[in-house]
Amino acid sequence: MTNANLYALLEAHFPADLTAACLETPDGAVWTYADIEAESARYASLLAERGVAPGDRVAVQVEKSPRALILYLACLRAGAVYLPLNPAYPERELEYFLGDAAPRLVVARPESLNGLSGPCERHGAGEPLTLGAHADGTLVEASRAMPNRFDTVERRSDDLAALLYTSGTTGQPKGAMLTHANLFSNAQVLHAAWGFHEGDVLLHMLPIFHTHGLFVACHTSLLNGSPMIFCPRFDAAEACRLLPRATVFMGVPTFYVRLLREAGFGEKQCAGVRLFVSGSAPLLEQTFEEFRERTGHTILERYGMTECGMSTSNPLDGERRAGTVGLPLPGVDLRTTGDGGAPAGPGEVGEIELRGPNVFSGYWRMPEKTAEEFTDDGYFRSGDLGRIGEDGYVAIVGRGKDLVITGGLNVYPKEVELLIDKLDGVAESAVVGLPHPDFGEQVTAAVVREPEATEPSEQSVIDALKRDLAGYKVPKQVFFVDLLPRNSMGKVQKSVLREQLARQRTREPGSPPTPRAATAPDP
Ligand code: AMP
Numbered sequence: 001m002t003n004a005n006l007y008a009l010l011e012a013h014f015p016a017d018l019t020a021a022c023l024e025t026p027d028g029a030v031w032t033y034a035d036i037e038a039e040s041a042r043y044a045s046l047l048a049e050r051g052v053a054p055g056d057r058v059a060v061q062v063e064k065s066p067r068a069l070i071l072y073l074a075c076l077r078a079g080a081v082y083l084p085l086n087p088a089y090p091e092r093e094l095e096y097f098l099g100d101a102a103p104r105l106v107v108a109r110p111e112s113l114n115g116l117s118g119p120c121e122r123h124g125a126g127e128p129l130t131l132g133a134h135a136d137g138t139l140v141e142a143s144r145a146m147p148n149r150f151d152t153v154e155r156r157s158d159d160l161a162a163l164l165y166t167s168g169t170t171g172q173p174k175g176a177m178l179t180h181a182n183l184f185s186n187a188q189v190l191h192a193a194w195g196f197h198e199g200d201v202l203l204h205m206l207p208i209f210h211t212h213g214l215f216v217a218c219h220t221s222l223l224n225g226s227p228m229i230f231c232p233r234f235d236a237a238e239a240c241r242l243l244p245r246a247t248v249f250m251g252v253p254t255f256y257v258r259l260l261r262e263a264g265f266g267e268k269q270c271a272g273v274r275l276f277v278s279g280s281a282p283l284l285e286q287t288f289e290e291f292r293e294r295t296g297h298t299i300l301e302r303y304g305m306t307e308c309g310m311s312t313s314n315p316l317d318g319e320r321r322a323g324t325v326g327l328p329l330p331g332v333d334l335r336t337t338g339d340g341g342a343p344a345g346p347g348e349v350g351e352i353e354l355r356g357p358n359v360f361s362g363y364w365r366m367p368e369k370t371a372e373e374f375t376d377d378g379y380f381r382s383g384d385l386g387r388i389g390e391d392g393y394v395a396i397v398g399r400g401k402d403l404v405i406t407g408g409l410n411v412y413p414k415e416v417e418l419l420i421d422k423l424d425g426v427a428e429s430a431v432v433g434l435p436h437p438d439f440g441e442q443v444t445a446a447v448v449r450e451p452e453a454t455e456p457s458e459q460s461v462i463d464a465l466k467r468d469l470a471g472y473k474v475p476k477q478v479f480f481v482d483l484l485p486r487n488s489m490g491k492v493q494k495s496v497l498r499e500q501l502a503r504q505r506t507r508e509p510g511s512p513p514t515p516r517a518a519t520a521p522d523p
Helices: 006-011 033-049 066-077 091-101 110-122 138-143 180-193 211-224 236-245 253-261 285-295 367-373 413-421 458-468 494-506
Strands: 021-024 030-032 057-061 081-084 105-108 160-166 174-179 202-204 228-230 248-251 275-278 300-305 309-313 333-337 350-355 380-388 394-399 404-406 409-411 426-436 440-449 477-480
Touching: 006 066, 006 180, 006 211, 021 033, 030 033, 033 066, 033 138, 057 066, 057 091, 066 081, 066 138, 066 211, 091 110, 105 110, 160 180, 174 180, 180 211, 180 309, 202 211, 202 236, 211 228, 211 248, 211 300, 211 309, 236 253, 248 253, 253 275, 253 285, 300 380, 333 380, 394 413, 404 426, 404 440, 409 413, 413 426, 413 440, 413 458, 426 494, 440 494, 458 477, 477 494
Parallel strands: 021 228, 057 081, 057 105, 081 160, 202 228, 202 248, 248 275, 275 300, 440 477
Antiparallel strands: 021 030, 160 174, 300 309, 333 350, 350 380, 380 394, 404 409, 426 440
């Protein structure tokens, strides 16, 4: 039987000449594929020596660096279940993850060590290891004495490779269990769909505690046996400097918005790039068009989520359509269902349901929640609302939980946001429901004006929308804000926004019913 361990499957595609570059950092340091093999072998040996057995969870909260990626690969090699945590999580939140996932080992930043010993001891995780951004920390020190070779542990395709926490409607984040086969099948599909080939160089500026940066970007590149320019974070000026050396770039929409704000960004930097990918949050049509005008490149938008990896993509060859996330990827069954689970018709809004080898095996230690989220015929209820056009292109309308129900009628925030975004002077907008004594909820808009713009006013937004929308969809109130609250993946945090607007409303005359309870922040 072949070893279904994801590392072994990726390794089979490493270049024949292992002295080829795998990772390059912006300061010019190079990690070859041979270096990656040797360093991951040392870390894997150390994990085993620390008692990490196949199936044990290893929680990792460190800054992004080549060694952090190698640690992920080492966890795979040791047969452990990798649990990445956003470095922004404070100690209080960490306690929840340690309690829930019961990791055998925690690897954290050297500066977090003091605060960690207590929680690790309480949750049976033993003495933590540390990894800093600059080759510092006990992981690197202790691994120096370890051998350069390690026999990658045998794993079955349905064994767990990673546990990624994702917040949901229940408030508490849930651990999505991803198997070796989930991750490898998705890597193969994306590698083929996006035409990876010899000579590709991926400019990597995403965080690596999330599906997008860790799985989508790293797996496709490793499977291609080609190099990544591995940056600690996104920085628009740095992207302009490095793009001329890259052929593929992956980003969240905010990256593209920020690139477009860079004076002098355009065709020159992008001449050698063959593919720009966007996802994790909706790409505004305005950004899509402006990027095309400035660079001559059409961004390829795709749709995915922690639980499923990537499920749809606009085509590499063929029409990439603004405002859509393209077509289901090979092997993915995607359907939309309306109330009561009946299929939604073409063009009708329904909940997106997904089935395929990419779909996770359930929520960690939550069998009931898992059962609720799957249909009898094995589809995962994504919680996203979308519509499938006659020609199969999928458009995301928003999260089901963000739907506003006013006077018993459904309002999809996206429909209202798209119209507001088209108004002169508007940079972006977000629509939420706030409690209302008669209607249950009232449609409420938050608008960010273009820099220096003093228009539109609240009344002009409302007047403009009245021309195009049924009355119940028109916002009852419009607030002007400097920024929309976003998480690190560029998603607008609607629960945070609802709270902000509810507070702002209480300060205004003629107010307010009580604000809706907050949900946990999006990781
Ligand atoms: P996460 O689990 O953090 O990756 O978040 C997944 C969610 O992000 C999905 O369920 C969608 O709501 C949203 N999302 C991802 N990609 C897109 C996209 N291209 N357009 C709109 N929403 C997206």
